Amino acid sequence: MIGRIIGALVGREIDRRDGQGGIKGAAIGALSVGALRRMGPLGLLLGGGYVAKKAYDRRREARGQR
Template sequence: MIGKIIGALVGREMDRRDGSGGFKGAAMGALVGGGLRRMGPLGMLLGGGYVAKKAYDRRRARRMPPTI
């Protein structure tokens, strides 16, 4: 179950990168989630680390004052 959640989050992050939205992100999340589950605990760590880094970068960008 955790693998499916991480796969969905990875798919969402990949979909945000290109900005189109929709089916492509869901399909990528399913494929990546399946691949991460097959890799075992290492895959879960890699996928979770990717999502955590993207969330950290997004939060950091919001907190920084805009430069002129």
């Protein structure tokens, strides 16, 4: 279940970076779930780290600290 949540968040981040909504982020998020699951705990760490880094960067930028 955690892997699916992380996959959805990864897809959302890719969609935001792209700037266009659509199915691209959802498809990449769905594919990332399979990859994360095959990698086991390391995959969950990598996916979670990616999402956390993007959230941290977005918050830092919103505060004007760059």
